[in-house]
Structure formats: structure tokens, C-alpha cells
Amino acid sequence: MDNQTTKIALFKGTRIRKTxxxxxxxxxxEDVVLALMDSSNPKQYIQRMKYRDPELAKGYVQIVHTLDILTEGGIQKMNCANTEGIFRxxxxxxxxxxxxxxxxxxKVGYERVQEIENPELATKRTRMLYKLKGYPEEWIEKRMRGIAIREELTDEWQKRGAQEQKDYEILTAEISKATFGVTPSEYKDLKGLKRENLRDHMDDFELIFTMLGERSTTEIHRIDNSKGVPKLKKDAERGGKIAGTARKALEHEIGRSVVSKENYLPKRRGGKRIK
Structure with a gap:
């Protein structure tokens, strides 16, 4: 896999994934088309666009490359273009x-040049985006720490034999099932999410146990010097169980479930976030 990192940028409230x-x-x-056209079917719109513009269709394979995009379910192959290609x-x-x-x-392209020279700027911008979206500072601290722990874990997976999209999906699901009793896709359904990032809609406890499960898994990989997806999968279940046991103990003490339907989606009226 190429040396890539996936981030989220916002254009007028619409997320644009970039790597x-x-x-x-x-x-x-597809994210760019969605941002510009509010299309319910960006793939279909792209096909019509190429039909209307034969010159674009002719050079499309040179403009658009399939790259690995890290999603909460793992790495997915998606059509991407650089700044010049997007302009076209x-x-x-x-x-x-x-x-x-x-x-x-x-502006985003210029910011990338700055971030290469000073990587701390990328972290600062991510913090600022969450702050502008109305998240409390305490939540942002946990979310940023969770991002770092997740990146550390996926780096270990890559080094230890996880290469395909399905590998990351399987390993992530194992941790989630052992931690919360549900897979990420089931969790998103529970919270009423579609394209949104699941972790951006977790509360403090959900973030904490997510971090515990993933950090525990990373440590188990290192201690066992695990290699290959089957062993990584067993480790993921073990790491998730550590967090799952802690979650159940907390639930027993506080008398409620940590797994929550609540999210940070804007309400239909008033635009306030719910939690």
C-alpha cells in the first residue's frame, strides 16, 4: 500500500474525503459531485457527465485514479483525482x-504544503473543525486521542499482513463486537447514521471503550508479534473483550447501557445537536 492518509475536509458543510x-x-x-450537485446518485451523475463531455470521458482514466480510502469499515478502493483533475x-x-x-x-491544496512542513497544523485544523461543528472541548480531546490510537492500530495491521479492504473490515468488526456487542454497521443503524462517521457520533464512554479495545489489540499484536489475518483476528477479539468486560462492569454500576442510539446529527428543526 502506498504511503497514504485519509482525512475529511468540509465544503459548505459537505464532507470531502481526501487522501x-x-x-x-x-x-x-463522488464526494465532490455530491457537494456541487446535491445528487442522490453521484455515480449515475458522473456517467451522464462523461456522456455529455466526450473530451472528459476520453481522458477520464488519466485524470481519475483508484486509491485506498480509509473508512471506519476499513480500506475501500475509490475513484479520486488531484487538484488539477478535480478542476477539469x-x-x-x-x-x-x-x-x-x-x-x-x-486553499486546501496550499494547506497541504503547510502540513508537510509542519504536521502539527493538520491536527490543529482537525480540532478546529470539530470545535466549529459545536463539539465540547472535552469530547474533542478524546476524539483526537482516539484518532491517534486508531492510526497506530491500522499501522500495525498493515505491517502484520492486513492488506485488503475486507481485512480491515473484519478486524474492526471483531473489536467492535467484543467491545459493544454490535458491528460498526449495526452500530450506525442503531444511531440512524448513513454516510456519517460513526465515531463522530459517539459519546464520552463510547469513545473511551473504543480506544480501550483498539489500544489493547495493538498491545497484544506487539507482545505476540502476530502475523497474518487469522492471528490478528484472534487478537482483535481478545482486545475487544478487555474493553467489553470493562463496559459491562460500568453498566452494572451506572444502571444503563453504554451503547446508545443518541448521536450528534442536527435536529430537523432548530439545527441543534442532540446527545
């Missing part, structure tokens, strides 16, 4: 948001 590839940002094409695609999208998006894209 670092060859020291520049590559953006998920935007030319075929009749949207009043196109010009503001171009300015936003140029």
Missing part, C-alpha cells in the same frame, strides 16, 4: 457552487 498520495491531496470524486471535472458540472469550490480547493 495523501505522492505528497499531494487526492479527492474522492468541475468544468463539466453546471453548478453555482463551482467557483467557490475552486477557491476552496486551491
Amino acid at each position: 495523501l498520495h505522492n505528497n499531494e491531496w487526492w479527492f474522492v470524486v 471535472i468541475i468544468q463539466s458540472i453546471p453548478s453555482p457552487k463551482a467557483e467557490p469550490f475552486k477557491r476552496w480547493l486551491a
Whole structure:
């Protein structure tokens, strides 16, 4: 796998996933289309767009590359384009948001240059995004720590034999099942989430036990010097059980379930977050 890292950028409230590839940002094409057109089916819109613009269709394979995007379910192959490629695609999208998006894209590209020179800027920007979205400082601290623990774990998985998207999905699901009794997809259904990041909708306890399960798994990998997905899967279950046992003990003491339906989605009226 190339040296990549997946981040989330926001354009007028719409998330744009981007991945670092060859020291520049590559953006998920479907996310860009969704941001500009509010299309319910971006894949279909892209096909129509190529049909309307034969020149774009002819050069599409040179503009768009399939890259690994890290999602909460694991790594997925997604169509991405760099800043230059996105500018070309935007030319075929009749949207009043196109010009503001171009300015936003140029700014994001410049920020990446800054982040290469000073990696702390990326962390600061992530913190600021959460703050602007209304999350409390205490929650942000836990979320940022959780991101670091997750990255540490996925680095271990990559070094120890997890390469395919399904490997990351399986390992993540094992930890989640042992920790919370549900897989990430089941957890998202419980919280009423669709494209949203599950962990952005966890409360303090949910984040803490997620971190405990993943950090425990990382430590088990290192102690056992685990290799190969079957062994990593067993470790993931063991790490998750450590967090699951702690969760059940807490639930016994506080008299309620840690696993919650609540989320940080805006209410339909008033725009306030629920928790």
C-alpha cells in the first residue's frame, strides 16, 4: 500500500474525503459531485457527465485514479483525482457552487504544503473543525486521542499482513463486537447514521471503550508479534473483550447501557445537536 492518509475536509458543510498520495491531496470524486450537485446518485451523475463531455470521458482514466480510502469499515478502493483533475471535472458540472469550490480547493491544496512542513497544523485544523461543528472541548480531546490510537492500530495491521479492504473490515468488526456487542454497521443503524462517521457520533464512554479495545489489540499484536489475518483476528477479539468486560462492569454500576442510539446529527428543526 502506498504511503497514504485519509482525512475529511468540509465544503459548505459537505464532507470531502481526501487522501495523501505522492505528497499531494487526492479527492474522492463522488464526494465532490455530491457537494456541487446535491445528487442522490453521484455515480449515475458522473456517467451522464462523461456522456455529455466526450473530451472528459476520453481522458477520464488519466485524470481519475483508484486509491485506498480509509473508512471506519476499513480500506475501500475509490475513484479520486488531484487538484488539477478535480478542476477539469468541475468544468463539466453546471453548478453555482463551482467557483467557490475552486477557491476552496486551491486553499486546501496550499494547506497541504503547510502540513508537510509542519504536521502539527493538520491536527490543529482537525480540532478546529470539530470545535466549529459545536463539539465540547472535552469530547474533542478524546476524539483526537482516539484518532491517534486508531492510526497506530491500522499501522500495525498493515505491517502484520492486513492488506485488503475486507481485512480491515473484519478486524474492526471483531473489536467492535467484543467491545459493544454490535458491528460498526449495526452500530450506525442503531444511531440512524448513513454516510456519517460513526465515531463522530459517539459519546464520552463510547469513545473511551473504543480506544480501550483498539489500544489493547495493538498491545497484544506487539507482545505476540502476530502475523497474518487469522492471528490478528484472534487478537482483535481478545482486545475487544478487555474493553467489553470493562463496559459491562460500568453498566452494572451506572444502571444503563453504554451503547446508545443518541448521536450528534442536527435536529430537523432548530439545527441543534442532540446527545
